[in-house]
Amino acid sequence: MRLYRGLARVFPRSFSAKLMTVVFVGVHVPLLVLLLWMAFSGQYQEQTMWAVLGVVLGATLVGTGMAMMALYRLMAPLRQAAEALEAYYDEQRLPHLPDLGHDEIGRLLRGINRSLHGVDAGLRDLRRSVLLDPLTQALNRRGCEQALADSASLAQSRRQPLTLFVVDLDNLKPINDAHGHLAGDQVLVRLVVSARQWLQPSDWIGRWGGDEFLLAVHARHDVACARMRSWLDRLAEPVGGAEMPLKASAGGSGYRPGEDLRELYRRADAAMYRAKSAGGAQLLCEGD
Numbered sequence: 001m002r003l004y005r006g007l008a009r010v011f012p013r014s015f016s017a018k019l020m021t022v023v024f025v026g027v028h029v030p031l032l033v034l035l036l037w038m039a040f041s042g043q044y045q046e047q048t049m050w051a052v053l054g055v056v057l058g059a060t061l062v063g064t065g066m067a068m069m070a071l072y073r074l075m076a077p078l079r080q081a082a083e084a085l086e087a088y089y090d091e092q093r094l095p096h097l098p099d100l101g102h103d104e105i106g107r108l109l110r111g112i113n114r115s116l117h118g119v120d121a122g123l124r125d126l127r128r129s130v131l132l133d134p135l136t137q138a139l140n141r142r143g144c145e146q147a148l149a150d151s152a153s154l155a156q157s158r159r160q161p162l163t164l165f166v167v168d169l170d171n172l173k174p175i176n177d178a179h180g181h182l183a184g185d186q187v188l189v190r191l192v193v194s195a196r197q198w199l200q201p202s203d204w205i206g207r208w209g210g211d212e213f214l215l216a217v218h219a220r221h222d223v224a225c226a227r228m229r230s231w232l233d234r235l236a237e238p239v240g241g242a243e244m245p246l247k248a249s250a251g252g253s254g255y256r257p258g259e260d261l262r263e264l265y266r267r268a269d270a271a272m273y274r275a276k277s278a279g280g281a282q283l284l285c286e287g288d
Contacts, residue, residue, distance in 0.1 A: 016071070016075055019071060020071060023064070023067055023068060023071065024064060024068075027060060027063070027067070031056060031060050035053060035056075077097075077105045077108075077109060078105070080097060080109075081097060081108060081109055084112060085112065088116050088120075092120070094116060094120055095112060096113070097110075097113050131146065133207040135185055135189065136188050136191075136192040136207055137192065138206050138213070139204060139205070139214075141206070141207075141208055141209060144206035144208055144214050147204050148164070148261055149261065151202075151216045151255075152261055152264075154202065155218065155255050156257045156258070159257075160218050161254065161255070162216060162218055163217050163221050163225065163252050163255070163285075164214065164215070164216055164252065164253055164264050165215040165216075165217065165224075165228055165250050165268060166208070166250065166268040167212065167214075167250040167272070168211060168213075168249050168272055169187070169188075169191070169212075169247070170276070170280040170281055171246065172188075172211040175187055175244055179244075187244065187246060190246075191213070191235065191248075192205055194231070194234070195213075195215060195231065198227060198231060199215070200217075200218065200219075202218045203216055203217050214265075224252065225252050228252060229283045232248055232250060232283055236281055247280060247281040249272055249273075249275040249276040249280045249283075250271075250275060250283040251267075251268045251270065251271025251272030251273070251274065251284050252268055252283065252284070253267035253268035253271060267286065271286065
């Protein structure tokens with residue numbers, strides 16, 4: 001490392017320059033020794049010595065130039081690897097480095113490819129886990145906040161209607177008391193699975209906390225409310241087997257472009273509490 005550190009003081013930003021300096025010195029030191037020996041040995045006439053010097057020096061310079069050019073081109077994979085690493089860490093752009101065989105450079109490029117793709121997959125999984133509720137795999141509170149901001153941006157930029165629903169289960173406590181908390185957990189999971197059967201790709205469901213959920217539906221307000229009401233009715237239907245009917249109160253509010261998202265949630269939440277105060281197991285949408 002001493003040689004590298006020493007050359008780094010002279011060429012701090014170029015490994016190619018370091019390598020070529022070593023090549024230049026390694027090639028020309030023997031040449032200088034030869035010339036000094038010829039000059040002081042007295043065995044050669046001056047004319048002969050200068051002719052030999054010219055031929056050897058010219059051939060050496062040409063050979064050195066060709067060797068340096070070849071070395072520069074041979075280092076192209078290293079430059080490509082460095083650029084790929086910088087691109088990933090600056091722009092999160094995954095590399096697609098070429099497979100160049102089984103020598104040291106080939107193994108290095110394959111290692112960078114595998115490592116960065118593995119790191120990226122791990123980061124994606126980590127980001128998903130940070131935004132998902134571990135029980136239901138719906139969005140958690142943080143995920144809801146991010147998704148709601150994205151939905152509002154989509155609604156505003158594309159003029160695509162958005163209705164936010166706040167859903168609160170009415171009978172989760174009785175289920176927990178009668179059948180245990182494991183049954184209550186299964187109810188929450190079933191609610192999310194059931195919602196995803198009718199939600200569109202741009203829609204989403206998230207667990208806001210406890211037994212309260214948010215659903216965002218990108219559809220005309222009346223259409224969104226009709227879909228929501230139909231879903232709540234299906235959940236409340238008696239079913240056989242171990243599945244228990246679910247009773248839920250829900251409130252829906254349409255997004256008004258430019259409004260504060262906390263106000264959107266407040267209006268939907270207030271509608272949900274009105275539905276719960278009216279006996280529960282129903283949906284109240286703005287305009288009802």
